Structures are given as C-alpha cells and as structure tokens.
Amino acid sequence: VVDHSRNLSDSALLYYNRALRITDEHDIPRFHISQVLSNMGEIYLAESEDKGLAYFIRALASARENRNRPAEAGIMADIGRVYILKKNYDEANRLLNQSLKLSRELGLKRITQYVYYALADLKLQEGQTTEAFNYMTAYYDVRDSLLNRSQTRQIVALESRFEKEKQKQKNQ
Secondary structure, eight states: OOOOSHHHHHHHHHHHHHHHHHHHHTTOOOTTHHHHHHHHHHHHHTTOHHHHHHHHHHHHHHHHHTTOHHHHHHHHHHHHHHHHHTTOHHHHHHHHHHHHHHHHHHTOHHHHHHHHHHHHHHHHHTTOHHHHHHHHHHHHHHHHHHHHHHHHHHHHHHHHHHHHHHHHHHHO
C-alpha cells in the first residue's frame, strides 16, 4: 500500500521508475513488474482517473504476459474500481466479475473481499440495493473468515509459547 502524501508518492514513483529501468536494462525476471505498475497506478489515480487507469492497464498486460494470475485478479479489480469512478458500470461489472471468479478459483480471500466491496459499491451506484446488500454480506463473511484465521494463528502461537515456557520452568 502506498502512502498518498505528496512527498512519499514522489519518492515512491522515483523508485518504481528505477525498478522499471533496471528490469528493462538487465535480464531480470519480470514476474513482479505488474505490481510495480499497479502501485504506480494507485499513485496516479489520486491525480487523474485516466492516468491511473493507463497504469493499471499496463499492469494487467504485464501480469497476463508473465502468468501472474494473483496479480491479474487484483489488477482487474482495480480497473473495475476505476470504471465505477468513471461511471462505466457495464465495464466495471464485467471486470469485477472476472476478478471475483479468478480470485475465488485461486483462493485469494483478500482480493475476493476487495471485489465484493467494489461490487457492493457498483450495485449501490446503479440503484440495485438488494444486490448491494448481498455483496456487502459476502464481503463481511470473507472479512470475518480472514479475521478468524488470523486470530486462530495468534492463539496457536500463544499456546506454543505458553507450552515452551511451561516446559522451561519444569526443566529448571
């Protein structure tokens, strides 16, 4: 996630452009270039929907070219979000549903959650409140699932530490 304060965005863009140059100048795998372009799209989106969209489209092309399917799912959702801003609801719906299908297929719960939220926003913009409600319900289901998984990991880690500490005290 990029901090959008102007100074940090400017320095982030310098580093992102440097990463692109280095990748172009050397024989370096390009698998993660889509993420660099997507991050640049986020920064430029704050300035202009069209400029942000242009970078997201480049990022999507890079993800597809390098067979980075997780990035592809996320970037399609980003483009769908821009199309909501531009009130191109048909294109937003198409891309968000493609992203949802791919993110669910790959088991990418964070992207699935993001897409459900975007779809809820889209349906609200279109005046389809029942569908918006259904997408928000799905969003909260995925969010709760992610929170439960995180909390379970924390509990297991605490139990493990407790058992180690207990064993240590027993040995002493």
